[in-house]
Amino acid sequence: MRRPQPPRWLAGRLGLATVLIVISIVLISLGQQGWLEPLEGPITVILTPIQRVITGVVIAVNNAFNAPSDLEALRAENAELEKQIADLTAENVRLTEAEAQLKVVSALLDYARSNPEWNYIAADVVGRDESLFLRFVLLNKGRQDGVDRDMIVVADQGLVGAITEVTATASKVLLITDATAAVNVRLQQARAEGVVTGQESGELRLNFISVDVDLKTGDRVITSGLGGQFPPGIVVGTVASIRKRTFDVFQEADVQATVDFDRLETVLIISDFVQPDVAPLIATPTPLP
Numbered sequence: 001m002r003r004p005q006p007p008r009w010l011a012g013r014l015g016l017a018t019v020l021i022v023i024s025i026v027l028i029s030l031g032q033q034g035w036l037e038p039l040e041g042p043i044t045v046i047l048t049p050i051q052r053v054i055t056g057v058v059i060a061v062n063n064a065f066n067a068p069s070d071l072e073a074l075r076a077e078n079a080e081l082e083k084q085i086a087d088l089t090a091e092n093v094r095l096t097e098a099e100a101q102l103k104v105v106s107a108l109l110d111y112a113r114s115n116p117e118w119n120y121i122a123a124d125v126v127g128r129d130e131s132l133f134l135r136f137v138l139l140n141k142g143r144q145d146g147v148d149r150d151m152i153v154v155a156d157q158g159l160v161g162a163i164t165e166v167t168a169t170a171s172k173v174l175l176i177t178d179a180t181a182a183v184n185v186r187l188q189q190a191r192a193e194g195v196v197t198g199q200e201s202g203e204l205r206l207n208f209i210s211v212d213v214d215l216k217t218g219d220r221v222i223t224s225g226l227g228g229q230f231p232p233g234i235v236v237g238t239v240a241s242i243r244k245r246t247f248d249v250f251q252e253a254d255v256q257a258t259v260d261f262d263r264l265e266t267v268l269i270i271s272d273f274v275q276p277d278v279a280p281l282i283a284t285p286t287p288l289p
Contacts, residue, residue, distance in 0.1 A: 104266050107156035112268060118231070120268040121146055126170070135178040135202065137161075137264060142169040150229075152270045158235035158258040159183065159223060160267055171269075175261055176236065177202045185236055186224040190215055193224050196236055196255055204237055204255040211251050215242050221255055228276040 105122075112120050123145075127138035141147050143166050153160040153173045161181065165172040176183055181198040185206070192213040196204050209215055219239045225232030237255040244251040 101265075104156075108266060108268055111154070111156040118270045119272045121271050122266060123147075123171070123269055124266050125264045129172070135175040135198070135261075136164075137173045137175065137261075137267075139171045139173060139267065139269070140169070141269065142167045142171050144168050146271055147171045147269055150275060152230055152234075152273055153267050154234060154270065155259050155264060155267050157260070158237070159230065160259055160261075160264065162229070163269070173267075177204060177257065177261055183230060183236060184224045184226040185221045186232075187213075187215070187219050187239070188222060189219040193226065196221060202261070204257055206239065206253040206255050207250065209251050209253065211244060211246070211248060213251070215239065215244070215251060215253060217242065228278050231270065231273050 108122065121141055123139040123141035125137050126140045129136040129138065137160075139147075139153075147163060147166055149163050149166055151163040153162065159176055161173045161175040161178070163171050164174045174181060175198070176196070177198040179198050179200045183196045184193070185196045186193050187209075190209075190213050192209055192215070194209040195207050197207060199205055206221065217239050221236045221238060223230040223232055223234040223236060235258050237257040240254045240256040242251060242253045
């Protein structure tokens with residue numbers, strides 16, 4: 001590696017220092033032989049500033065040649081600090097994500113404690129299958145975890161949907177916002193029963209509410225349990241807007257879902273709800289003679 005060259009100003013000072021050093025050596029030699037005793041006082045006055053100049057030049061030389069090693073040390077220290085910053089940033093990201101996940105799990109745990117009549121299987125959303133007409137989410141729990149078809153899926157905010165397909169390690173959930181989904185519901189305030197259906201837009205609509213019912217915005221919509229598909233008492237949403245005409249038999253309403261389906265991360269699968277088989281008990285029409 002080529003040795004670094006001193007700057008021009010330093011080279012000039014080195015030349016001056018060399019001349020002064022030679023003069024100093026000559027004077028010291030003459031002084032040792034006793035020839036300069038009469039001139040010791042004046043020479044001391046002359047040599048003192050020269051000595052200061054030489055000392056300054058020596059210090060400058062040392063600083064110039066030590067600068068590269070100091071620069072390398074600073075670079076190494078800077079690299080170490082950058083590594084520490086990167087490590088702390090990664091740790092901060094990890095802790096922030098862990099805190100967010102803890103909040104989700106804590107909310108689900110609170111829901112399970114508030115609804116102890118069921119047993120639950122926690123599952124993470126690992127995929128989405130959303131088209132113009134179908135709305136599904138995919139979970140990382142399947143048959144080997146005790147998941148089966150028609151099991152009901154909830155989040156801490158309310159009803160999510162039902163299991164439609166199961167493999168050994170995964171399952172598919174049909175969301176209640178799907179255009180083919182229908183949920184029998186009850187209005188908590190009006191105490192009327194109707195059906196919430198999913199729309200192609202991903203919204204929810206309340207149907208089959210008599211025009212005589214005093215339907216109001218903000219009324220909470222919960223599952224009624226009729227039909228046996230869903231357990232009763234699970235929150236679906238709240239009435240957002242109402243469409244009512246005097247010459248209609250029924251009124252309609254838009255329902256604001258309590259679950260944010262676009263932000264689902266972890267859900268609970270109700271594992272021990274048995275759907276009652278009511279089909280044999282429903283009277284069949286008597287054939288006409």
